Amino acid sequence: MDNYEVCEHDVIVIGAGGAGLRAAIEASKEGVSVGLVCKSLLGKAHTVMAEGGVAAALAYADDRDNWQIHFRDTMRGGKMLNNWRMAxxxxxxxxxxxxxxxxxGALFDRLPDGRISQRNFGGHRYPRLAHVGDRTGLEMIRTLQNHGIHQGIQVYMECTIVELLKEGDRIAGAIGYWRETGVFVVFRAKAVVLCTGGIGKAFRVTSNSWEYTGDGQALAYRAGADLIDMEFVQFHPTGMIWPPSVQGILVTEGVRGDGGILQNSKGERFMFNYIPEMFAAETADTEEEAARWLKGDKHARRPPDLLTRDVVARAIRSEVRAGRGSPHGGAFLNVYSQLPAEVIRKRLPSMYHQFKKLGDxxxxxxxMEVGPTAHYVMGGIRVNPDTQESTVQGLFAAGEAAAGLHGANRLGGNSLSDLLVFGKRAGEYAAKYAKDRSSGPRIDEGQVREAQQTALAPFEGNGTENPYTLLRDLQTVMEEGAGIVRNKADLEQGLENLKKLVARHRDVKVEGSRHFNPGWHYAVDLxxxxxxxxxxxxxxxxxEESRGGHTREDHPDSVTKWEQVNSVVRLRNGEMQLEHARRPDMPDELKALLTLPEGA
Amino acid sequence: MERTTAAQPARIALFDTSRRDLWWVAPMATAAGLLLFVVYTTWAAFQGEHFEWGPYLSPFYSPHFAFTWWPFSPALLILWAPGGFRLTCYYYRKAYYRAFMWNPPACAVGALNHSYRGERALFIFQNLHRFFMYLAVVFVFILSYDAVRAFFFADGFGIGLGTLVLVVNAILLALFTFGCNSVRHLVGGNVDCYSCVALGKPRHQLWRLVTRFNDHHMLWAWVSLYWVGFADLYVRLVSMGVITDLRIL
Amino acid sequence: MADARLKVFRGTIEGGALKDYQVPVFEGMVVLDAIHHIQAHDAPDLACRWNCKAGKCGSCSAEVNGKPSLMCMTRMDSLPAGRPIVVEPMRRFPLIRDLVTDVSWNYEINKRIKPFKPKPREADGTYRMQQMDVERIQEFHKCIECFLCQDTCHVLRDHRRYEFAGPRFMIRLATLAMHPLDTENRLREIKDQFGVGYCNITKCCTEVCPEDIHITDNAIIPLKERVAGEFYDPLAWLWRLVRGKKADQRSEVH
Structure with a gap:
């Protein structure tokens, strides 16, 4: 057996983005010993890519706002599939x-009265997103990081976790390896919090980095936890599409929040043709009304460019299909005709920089030429809405890795607030859980050995598969089979192809040593x-329906029957099992909020 | 876990770089430019004559002190002040640290290897920049007075080419002086919360104004430097009779 | 389009060399694309850090043709054509492998900075700040911690004066010093422990900053001025002597 180091903590947080940092800070505040493990360097997690803002009904920018309306917007945006308690x-x-x-120490942009400024975003009834230009995520992660390093948290950087360890039904820790040396490390912990983010790397065109390989979901799944709503993948409507080098890079929704409009190759504002019934009452139906809204008229309704992301992404796709797309197969996003140049540079500095430098x-x-890009997975680890504990004892999850809050579609800005709210809760309850357990868990050598063997397999044998080729093939399979618009035949074919890929993955072979070897890292993540x-x-x-981020061309409508259930996936007897579980019932007082009359 | 502390990276030799561009051009040009000026100024300052003609007074000799106990050129009595201002100026520091001391000669190019102490040991005097700045402000007023005086010829009000040279000199010097980083600090840079202090808003505006000058501090540093030299040369040549002042009005 | 030739550093602390690679060029290609191509086709174990590939995370720092740069923001067409592109790891930091260096020193320095200490909230539970109060520091908050400034700063790179915290942390110290809500005074540490005096304002940090932060002009020089005011200005010293205690309190509150 390979040697390994051992690190002991009460709570181990895996992933150091917004949720992981917030969880670690909270757990540490509870007085337990906390280890924070991340795959990259600290402060590089995907949270830095969040641009537009963090949604919170502070009611500073518009005093009509309150949590009830935020709740309602989130549920409606999620097409009612959300876990109501989390929402x-x-x-x-x-x-x-x-x-x-x-x-x-965070410095959000300010209102004239000195309070935090808030911006408009898709699906939010009122201006609700606290922001810093278009780099809110960076501000957030740096604030959490600089606060966190003084809270007695032990940070383990560039460490990939390959398996969770269990003692009976309970979590006992995790095993991983240092990316730098390839040496294994076992974290013995009473509680583990998974904050590993999403699965964007399953798609070729994505706003996500190499880190987003669904680690948390897969680790939890293999540890026996339930995953829910995995079919709901959000394609952000506005990713860069040209030149090829930048394909998929995010263009913040803030562009539209600040007044940007979508146009097709004929110069038409096509979004007026795609207003769903659910939002018809609160969406402007003329350009004149949209213009009044932009000028600050509180009685005007919101422009359709700010409809929820699923709607906009599908609309762009339809325009392209109808031959009205931009030269490189997307739509035009135009902010220059809406705002003066200096305002654009001030409010959207990184967009300005990004397009200027990378796109000429x-x-x-x-x-800008934009098109849909895989951005976020609404599904993930099934958690208790209050404690964020998964269906495995001692295993918690928060942020994108956890599921429930966003239902079938996430509203922009709700991710950063998700990280904070549920990161804190996960940290708090993980610490409480750990405190309730006096003795540390026992590490099962057999599990350690198995995990090591699996991780080292690519070095052995005479396989011929290149991890980079496998990744590219996987992305192709997913885009063709389970992309933005799906159907039965493609999905069945996709599942078949995935099986073949899994078989090919057994033959994956890596060159070189364990010393910082990206080929090996990819093979493990794959x-x-x-x-x-x-x-x-x-x-x-x-x-068999279409809802939010899940669009089936063979079942184009939303069906009430499906509104009642979540898809649950779990590992049983070595097989992936699917079950449709009934969604928890919502109390009447919350139900009443969903039918609030306009402007209430 | 204690992560393995890797060995120190290799020492970088003087001028060692992978840069492919002409990185040595800028430091050499800076060195040449500064040297030329210093040589001329030293020569001109030691002359002790030909610094006045009609209403014109060379900026090297202004204010003009004529003390009987001072046997040398009067320029030497005063030039230490503007000289000190420029010597301790943040821009010039960059220029000569790069051009003469090779610390570093250019970005990502091997620096001169010695026991570098930055501005903590010998160069701690750079912290007196603010003190020289106070004097430099006085000089702006003195040279402005000289510029105004240059309109009043023996035969009354007039404008000569020399008048313009001295007016431009005063303006450039003001642009250089009021874009100074110390000025920027004192007018508002030292405030942490503009909305919390008295006169916060005007101070913020003043700070922004100085910041705008400061953005081009290097430009003003060079232009004003060479213009001062040129102003002296002009007065000197007119006074020596080599050229005749062009009377415009 | 024609192929591009690259010379990429391969090796560890024990030694290494530039190795030749050839990659096809496409429109808008950046150096990181070329590195990815090499990984996928020629050298799967070529070590390199990267994350966002959009200039927002600051992971892919390296030296391209001798210039400290983010590989994801360096366009191939911005480099001289016809000549091989040299890609090396940051030279100031200990090498781990290929293009990956050990930057942990930066995290240690950051930990030594006294944390933010806010003043109490207003009666209504909010903090009130004007845009003009926060704008100056928002520039510093753009920092993506790519550590290119730490790489290029000759105080660290050539003179190895690790008593100097480096430009990145001068920025952070400036952020705290100018923060409208912060109540901590760190001037003595800025002078002694973090060695602001080591900086000789030669501005290479500013030149390489991919976020265009005016590190020298807006952070380090203002810090030097504050330190000069506190410790070196004879007039301010006299002024304090005359005004006595009151002046001291003012400098505490800011």
Whole structure:
């Protein structure tokens, strides 16, 4: 057996993005010993890519806002599939979490009265997103990081966790390896919090980095935990599409929040043709009304460019299909005709910089070409809405890795608030759980050995598969089989192809040593990515309706029957099992909020 | 876990770089430019004559002190002040640290290897920049007075080419002086919360104004430097009779 | 389009060399794309850090043709054509492998900075700050911690004066010093422990900053000025002597 080091903590947090950092800070505050493990360097997690803002009903920018309306917006945006309790907690607690950040040094943009400024975003009834230009995520992660390093948290950087360890039904820790040396390390812990983010790397065109390989979901799945709603993958409507080098890079929704409009190749504002019934009452139906809204008229309704992401992404796709797309197969996003150049540079500095430097486009005088890009997975680890504990004892999850809050579609800005609200809760309850257990768990050598063997397999044998080729093939399979628009035949074919890929993955071979070897790292991560890809395709095949981020061309409508259930995936007897579980019932007082009359 | 502390990276030799561009051009040009000026100024300052003609006074000799106990050129009595201002100026520091001391000669190019102490040991005097700045402000007023005086010829009000040279000199010097980083600090840079202090808003505006000058501090540093030299040369040549002042009005 | 030739450093602390690679060029290609191509086709174990590939995370720092840069923001067409592109790891940091260096020193320095200590909230539970109060520091908050400034700063790179915290942490110290809500005074540490005096404002940090932060002009020089005011200005010293205790309190509150 390979040697390994041992690190002991009460709570181990895996992933150091917004949720992981927030969880670690909270757990540490509870007085337990906390280890924070991340795959990259600290502060590089995907949270830095969040641009637009953090949604919280502070009611500073518009005093008509309150948590009830935020709750309602989140549920409607999620097409009612959300876990109501999470949506409620989220809407209620987000304002405090944002204020707390200020106490830790974050500097949001200000209103003239000195309070935090808030911007408009898709699906949010009122301006609700606290922001810093278009780099809110960076501000958040740096604030949490600089606060966190003084809280006695032990940070383990560049460490990949390959398996969770269990003692009976309970979590006992995790095993991973240092990316730098390839040496294994066992974290013995009473509680583990998974904050590993999403699965975006399953798609070729994605706004996500190499880290997003569904590690948390796959680790939890293999540890016996339930995953839910994996069919719901959000394709952000506005990713860069040209030149090829930048394909998929995110263009913040803030562009539209600040007034940017979508146009097709004929110059038409096509979004007026795609207003769903559910949002018809609160969406402007003329350009004139949209213009009044932009000028600040509180009686005007919101422009359709700010409809929820699923709607906009599908609309762009339809325009392209109808031959009205931009030259490189997307739509035009135009902000230069809506705002003066200096305002654009001030409010959207990184967009300006990104297009200028990478795309040779000056967004203060030219339109951007944008198209859908895989961005976020609404599904993930099934958790208790209050404690964030998964269905495995001692295993917690928060952020994108956990599921429930966003239902079938996430509203922009709700991710950053999700990280804060449920990161805190996960840390708090993981610490409490750990405190209730006097003795540390026992590490099972057999599990350690098995995990090591699996991780080292690519060095042995005479396989011929290149991990980079496998990754590319996986992405192709997912885009063709379980992409933005799906159907039965493609999904079945996709599942077949995934099976073949899993078989090919057994023959993966890496060159070189264990010393910082990206080929090996990919080979290890691919295993997780294939598992979550299978879960996505399986859930998508069995949900015979279209809802939010899940669009079936053979079942184009939303069906009430399906509104009642979540898809649950779990590992039983070595097989992936799917079950449709009834959604928890919502209390009447919350139900009443969903039918609030306009402007209430 | 204690992560393995890797060995120190290899020492980088002087001028060692992978840069492919002409990185040595800028430091050499800076060195040449500064040297030329210093040589001329030293020569001109030691002359002790030909610094006045009609209403014109060379900026090297202004204010003009004529003490009987001072046997040398009067320029030497005063030039230490503007000289000190420029010597301790943040821009010039960059220029000569790069051009003459090779610390570093250019970015990502091997620096001169010695026991570097930055501005903590010998160069701690750079912290007196603010003190020289106070004097430099006085000089702006003195040279402005000289510029105004240059309109008043023996035969009354007039404008000569020399008048313009001295007016431009005063303006450039003001642009250089009021874009100074110390000025920027004192007018508002030292405030942490503009909305919390008295006169916060005007101080913020003033700070922004100085910041705008400061953005081009290097430009003003060079232009004003060479213009001072040129102003002296002009007065000197007119005074020596080599050229005749062009009377415009 | 024609192929591009690259010379990429391969090796460890024990030694290494530039190795030749050839990659096809496409429109808008950046150096990181070339590295990815090499990984996928020629050298799967070529070590390199990267995350966002959009200039937002600051992971893919390296030296391209001798210039400290983010590989994801360096366009191939911005480099001289016809000549091989040299890609090396950051030279200031101990090498781990290929293009990956050990930057842990930066995290240790950061930990030594006294944390943010806010003043109490207003009666209504909010903090009130004007845009003009926060704008200056928001520039510093753009920092993506790519550590290119730490790489290029000759105080660290050539003179190895690790008593100097480096430009990145001068930025952070400036952020705290100018923060409208912060109540901590760190001037003595800035002078002694973090060695602001080591900086000789030669501005290479500013030149390589991919976020265009005016590190020297807006952070280090203001810190030097504050330190000069506190410890070196004879007039301010006299002024304090005359005003006595009151002046001291003012400098505490800011």
């Amino acid at each position: 409620q907690l989220h809407a209620q607690e987000a304002p405090d979490r944002v204020k707390e950040l200020e106490e830790w 486009v000056d967004i203060t005088s030219q339109p 295993r997780n990515l294939m598992t979550v890809s299978q879960a996505v395709a399986l859930c998508a095949l069995n949900r």
